[in-house]
Each structure stands twice: as structure tokens, then as C-alpha cells.
Amino acid sequence: MRDRGLPFVLMAPAFLIVLATTLYPLSYSLITSFREWRLTRQRRPGDFVGIDNYTGAFTNHEFLSSLWVTTVFVTISVVATVVLAMALALLLRRTGRLHTFVRIILILPFAMSPALIGVSFRFMFNPEFGVLAQGLGAIFPFLKGVAWLADPRFAMGILIVTDVWHWVPYMTFMCLGGLTAVPRETEEAARIDGASGFRILWEIILPQMRGVLVVVAILKTIFALKMFDQVVTLTGGGPGASTETLAYFVFKVGFHWFDMGQASAMAWILTAIMMVISIWYVRLLMSERKLVTA
Amino acid sequence: MAEVRLENVVKRYGGFTALPKLDLHVNEGEFLVLLGPSGCGKTTTMRLIAGLEEITEGDLLIGGERVNDKEPKDRDIAMVFQNYGLYPHMSVADNIGYPLKLRGLGKSERMAQVRKVAEKVELGELLDRRPSELSGGQRQRVALARAIVRRPQLFLMDEPLSNLDAKLRVTMRAELKHMHHEMGITTVYVTHDQMEAMTLASRIVVMNKGRIVQLDTPERIYSEPADLFVADFIGSPSMNLIHGQIAGGTFTAEGISLPVSAPDRAKVVLGIRPEDLQISDASTAPIKAPIFALELTGESTLVTLRAGATQLCARGAADFRAKMDDTCGLAPRPGGRIHLFDPESGLRLPS
Numbered sequence: 001m002r003d004r005g006l007p008f009v010l011m012a013p014a015f016l017i018v019l020a021t022t023l024y025p026l027s028y029s030l031i032t033s034f035r036e037w038r039l040t041r042q043r044r045p046g047d048f049v050g051i052d053n054y055t056g057a058f059t060n061h062e063f064l065s066s067l068w069v070t071t072v073f074v075t076i077s078v079v080a081t082v083v084l085a086m087a088l089a090l091l092l093r094r095t096g097r098l099h100t101f102v103r104i105i106l107i108l109p110f111a112m113s114p115a116l117i118g119v120s121f122r123f124m125f126n127p128e129f130g131v132l133a134q135g136l137g138a139i140f141p142f143l144k145g146v147a148w149l150a151d152p153r154f155a156m157g158i159l160i161v162t163d164v165w166h167w168v169p170y171m172t173f174m175c176l177g178g179l180t181a182v183p184r185e186t187e188e189a190a191r192i193d194g195a196s197g198f199r200i201l202w203e204i205i206l207p208q209m210r211g212v213l214v215v216v217a218i219l220k221t222i223f224a225l226k227m228f229d230q231v232v233t234l235t236g237g238g239p240g241a242s243t244e245t246l247a248y249f250v251f252k253v254g255f256h257w258f259d260m261g262q263a264s265a266m267a268w269i270l271t272a273i274m275m276v277i278s279i280w281y282v283r284l285l286m287s288e289r290k291l292v293t294a
Numbered sequence: 295m296a297e298v299r300l301e302n303v304v305k306r307y308g309g310f311t312a313l314p315k316l317d318l319h320v321n322e323g324e325f326l327v328l329l330g331p332s333g334c335g336k337t338t339t340m341r342l343i344a345g346l347e348e349i350t351e352g353d354l355l356i357g358g359e360r361v362n363d364k365e366p367k368d369r370d371i372a373m374v375f376q377n378y379g380l381y382p383h384m385s386v387a388d389n390i391g392y393p394l395k396l397r398g399l400g401k402s403e404r405m406a407q408v409r410k411v412a413e414k415v416e417l418g419e420l421l422d423r424r425p426s427e428l429s430g431g432q433r434q435r436v437a438l439a440r441a442i443v444r445r446p447q448l449f450l451m452d453e454p455l456s457n458l459d460a461k462l463r464v465t466m467r468a469e470l471k472h473m474h475h476e477m478g479i480t481t482v483y484v485t486h487d488q489m490e491a492m493t494l495a496s497r498i499v500v501m502n503k504g505r506i507v508q509l510d511t512p513e514r515i516y517s518e519p520a521d522l523f524v525a526d527f528i529g530s531p532s533m534n535l536i537h538g539q540i541a542g543g544t545f546t547a548e549g550i551s552l553p554v555s556a557p558d559r560a561k562v563v564l565g566i567r568p569e570d571l572q573i574s575d576a577s578t579a580p581i582k583a584p585i586f587a588l589e590l591t592g593e594s595t596l597v598t599l600r601a602g603a604t605q606l607c608a609r610g611a612a613d614f615r616a617k618m619d620d621t622c623g624l625a626p627r628p629g630g631r632i633h634l635f636d637p638e639s640g641l642r643l644p645s
Contacts, residue, residue: 183377185378186382188366188373189373191346192346192373193392193440195396208382
């Protein structure tokens with residue numbers, strides 16, 4: 001006879017682990033976000049304050065500024081990553097020794113720790129001894145002696161560059177996978193039908209890649225919204241607050257200013273933003289599925 | 295409409311030579327079929343004409359103009375692919391209209407032409423569907439419609455019927471033939487199916503290992519195969535090929551003693567088609583052997599005898615009945631053709 005309880009017993013450990021590592025912290029932070037809890041004043045969570053922490057977030061101009069910084073960062077970094085990954089995938093599509101070699105070394109940027117990437121780019125853009133700062137100065141004399149990371153626009157630019165550099169290889173592999181699913185014959189048919197290379201890309205290949213590109217964009221958006229490591233090791237959020245992303249600001253509120261209630265509320269706002277964007281992307285994906293399989 | 299000329303065309307992929315040296319002349323308005331087993335170079339030849347592959351050496355002329363360095367889009371050709379090559383993200387109407395769109399035709403004019411062509415291939419009701427919602431035969435029609443919508447000077451078809459079921463293949467074959475008759479556009483057609491080649495072609499090019507083995511009308515390919523390869527490849531069931539010798543006007547092999555009008559030869563291959571053999575009295579027949587298999591095909595019975603190491607197939611009457619392993623006699627049908635080949639070179643011997 002089959003013991004009907006057995007499956008539950010077998011599932012229990014996995015279930016408990018998920019509960020302990022995901023659900024508990026999630027719900028704890030959600031509850032905390034409705035309470036007053038400043039670690040400088042009290043060791044235990046204090047009174048419930050309703051949505052004060054949330055209204056507090058939206059009236060905090062530093063929070064709003066980090067929201068803006070994040071928006072700029074995410075938009076540019078996602079667009080640049082998707083475009084570059086797709087372009088690289090098209091270049092690496094053919095098989096050959098060189099292509100295989102490039103594909104292999106493409107792994108390297110992705111294998112590096114983001115924190116380490118921040119540190120190395122900070123070195124490379126050091127105006128005194130940084131190789132990139134020196135190199136750019138040598139090629140473009142007007143860039144000589146620029147204090148790269150001390151200029152808000154350049155700092156943001158470099159932060160985006162490090163992130164794109166880190167993510168493009170992985171996304172290239174995803175695009176390569178998607179490209180192999182595009183039948184060669186559709187391209188050849190288009191060549192014979194009279195399409196130029198650009199129109200083949202735009203009207204034949206990219207529409208067939210839509211599903212993969214949406215997934216690439218979702219993943220990249222989520223990772224970009226969470227941008228934290230390089231902010232810490234590259235810019236420290238500066239100069240001023242010009243590279244202070246949401247994730248970094250939440251960290252600051254929680255662990256520099258010790259306002260756990262406020263930090264939890266902000267973290268949940270970030271989560272809500274991610275959820276809205278993900279749902280929108282998934283809708284996009286579904287509408288495409290419908291087109292293809294209906 | 296145009297003629298196509300391949301002159302000393304060579305195609306190499308790295309160290310591999312797909313086509314050692316090809317000369318081919320496709321006449322204006324003809325339906326030329328490239329026939330051969332897989333890997334014989336027929337598809338490569340077509341892709342060279344299309345411009346999907348680069349020619350290593352030699353010249354390709356379409357309508358008298360050298361087009362080696364022209365892009366496929368500038369060659370004014372249309373191609374139907376084995377897997378149709380339809381654009382999955384476009385509707386049937388957009389698929390058919392795409393070549394016109396690329397030529398800058400306005401939407402209303404485009405749709406008018408698309409509708410006209412769609413009617414012709416009976417797709418009028420399906421214009422809003424996507425290729426994934428169509429059956430194999432319907433997809434094939436879309437591919438065909440897309441090819442004919444702009445009246446190119448040359449049609450290329452790469453095994454267009456091989457993904458269809460047997461019944462549909464026969465119907466589409468007739469439609470293709472009718473379409474060619476109606477439009478009169480020069481067509482190059484690739485297939486490995488000899489039946490397709492025989493029924494469709496004005497002329498057949500039989501290819502093997504990158505070379506043209508025989509180029510002729512279907513009738514002559516069938517009645518006068520140039521060598522053993524063609525003899526074996528064309529016809530179903532294929533020609534009986536018997537190794538033996540000729541002495542004193544008689545061909546002899548195990549179980550066979552057949553009068554032929556040819557000079558003596560120590561080694562020869564005699565070929566005779568199953569339809570050129572008839573069942574005859576076992577006591578006097580030139581071929582006597584036990585029955586190996588009997589297969590009723592409906593309109594006839596295929597009788598296979600085993601004479602020594604060779605199997606001999608003959609087409610007998612549908613009502614022919616005999617027991618397996620019984621000895622049966624075969625004789626050439628009056629007027630039936632006997633072919634002789636050199637076993638070394640494989641070439642046909644003059645008779």
C-alpha cells in the first residue's frame with residue numbers, strides 16, 4: 001500500500017529550506033517595512049506606523065534621486081547590452097577556429113566578480129596611473145588629465161561600461177542560442193526575394209528572435225535594477241550622489257543610517273518595480289507565443 | 295525567361311571538391327531536372343545558380359550575362375526550398391507579398407497581386423493565417439505563390455515536394471507541370487526522386503559524384519542509359535543487371551542463355567528492364583530459375599527469380615500465380631530492349 005504522507009515527508013526538508021531562506025526574510029522585511037525600527041535607538045522592531053515608511057520614501061529627495069539614477073542606469077545599460085550582445089552574436093554566428101576561440105574567451109568577463117570589476121576599472125581610470133585614463137589621454141589630447149570618476153557624467157558612464165562589459169558575453173551566448181533556432185532557409189529565401197542585408201536583419205532575423213530578446217531584456221533589467229557591487233567598489237555612489245543606485249541607497253539607509261523600517265520599505269518599492277516590469281515583459285512574450293502557435 | 299549557362303564551373307569547400315568541372319546549358323523556357331543520389335552535387339549546382347554559394351572557378355551566365363559576382367537579389371530568380379523557407383512571423387499574404395514589398399510596391403497594388411496569385415494556387419481563404427497554422431501542402435503553395443508573384447526570369451526548386459505525403463506529391467507534381475506550361479518560365483528543379491524527374495522534365499541531368507553522367511530527354515535516359523549508374527538509378531523496379539560473357543552470339547550467365555547480336559566479349563554486363571521481360575514456358579525459356587519473391591502491385595505482379603548470385607525481376611500479369619521456389623521461365627518481350635555495358639568502365643556498349 002502506498003503511504004500518502006510519504007511524499008510530504010520527503011518534500012519537507014526542501015520546503016523548510018525555502019521557507020527559512022526565502023519566505024521568512026521576505027515576510028519579515030515586509031512586516032518591518034510597516035514598523036518604526038532605528039537600530040541606533042532600539043534593538044527590537046518598534047511600533048507599527050502604517051505606510052509612513054513608504055510615504056517617507058517618496059518624500060525623501062535622496063531616494064527620488066536614486067530612483068532617477070537607477071532609471072538612467074537601467075535604460076542605457078539594458079539597451080546597450082541587448083544591442084551589443086545581438087551584434088556580437090551575429091558576428092560570432094559562423095563556425096571557424098577564430099569564432100570558437102572568441103566564444104571561449106568571451107566567458108572571462110562574465111566569470112569575474114562584479115566587485116572586482118569595480119576595483120579594476122577604478123584603477124584603470126585613475127588619472128595618475130590608470131592605463132585607460134592614460135591611453136585615452138594619449139589618443140585624444142583633450143581628455144588628458146580628466147579626473148574620470150570625479151565627474152558625475154563620466155562616473156555614470158564608466159559604471160554603465162563596467163556593467164555592460166560584464167553582461168554582454170553571457171547575453172551574447174543567449175542570442176547565439178536564439179540565432180541557431182532561426183532557419184537558414186528563411187534568410188536565404190529573403191536574399192533571393194531581394195532583401196538587403198539590413199532588411200534581412202530587421203525584417204527576417206530580429207522578428208524571429210523576439211522571444212529570446214525579450215528574455216535577455218528581462219534578465220538584464222532585473223540585474224541592472226539590483227546594481228550594487230560596482231557602485232560600492234568603483235564610485236561609492238559618488239561624486240555626490242550621482243551614481244547612487246536604488247540598491248545602494250537602500251543599503252546606505254539600512255546599514256549606514258540604521259533605519260531598518262525605512263530601508264525595508266524602499267527595498268519593497270524596488271521589488272514592486274521589478275515585478276511590474278517583469279509582468280510587462282512576460283505579457284510581451286506571451287503575445288508573441290500567441291502569434292506563433294495560435 | 296532566360297537561358298542559363300554554366301561554363302567550366304568548379305566548386306570547392308576548403309580541400310573538398312564538390313564539383314570538379316561542370317558544363318551545363320539550360321535552354322530558355324525548359325524544365326530541367328537535376329537528378330542524382332544525395333551528395334552528388336545537384337543541390338550545390340542549384341545554390342551556385344541562385345548565388346547562395348560562391349563559384350570557385352568558371353563562369354555562370356543567366357540570360358547571356360555573367361552573374362558570378364552578382365548578389366542573389368540582383369539575379370532576378372525565385373527559389374522554392376525543401377522546407378519552404380516561409381517567414382514564420384508573417385501572415386500568408388505578407389509572405390507572398392514580401393518580394394513585391396522589397397521592390398517598393400505600394401500596399402494596395404501589392405495586395406491586389408497577392409490576391410491574384412493566391413487564387414491561382416487556391417490559398418485565397420488563408421491569406422490571414424500564419425505558416426504554422428497551415429498543412430504541409432498549403433505551405434508548399436505559399437512558397438510557390440511567393441516564387442511566382444513577381445514573374446522572375448528563372449525558377450529554382452530544391453526538392454520542393456519531398457516533404458509532402460505520397461498522394462499530395464502526385465497532385466502537386468501535376469500542378470507544377472501545368473504551371474510551367476502556363477508561365478513558360480525557365481525552371482531548374484532538383485530531386486533525388488526519379489519518378490518526379492521523369493514526369494516533370496523536358497530534359498534530365500543525371501549527376502553522380504559531382505559530375506554529369508547523362509543529360510538527355512526522359513525518354514532517352516530511360517531507353518538508352520549512358521552507363522551502369524544511370525541504368526540502375528532510373529526505373530522502378532530498377533533494371534536487371536547481369537554479369538556474364540558473350541560467345542558466338544549468345545550471352546551466358548548462371549541460369550541464363552540469351553541470344554544477343556553483339557561481338558564476343560569475355561566480361562560484359564547485360565541489362566534488361568523488368569517490363570521488357572515476360573513469363574514464358576520454363577522448358578524453352580532462355581532464363582530459368584526458382585522464384586524468390588512474388589509481389590502483387592495491383593496492375594501487375596513483380597516476379598523475382600534467383601539465378602545464382604543475381605536476382606532477376608520481371609513484370610508479369612496481375613493474375614499470374616505460382617508457388618515460391620518453383621522454377622519459372624523468363625524471356626525478353628518482343629521489341630524489348632537489351633542493354634550491354636562494359637563492367638570495367640560502366641559505359642554503355644554500342645549495339
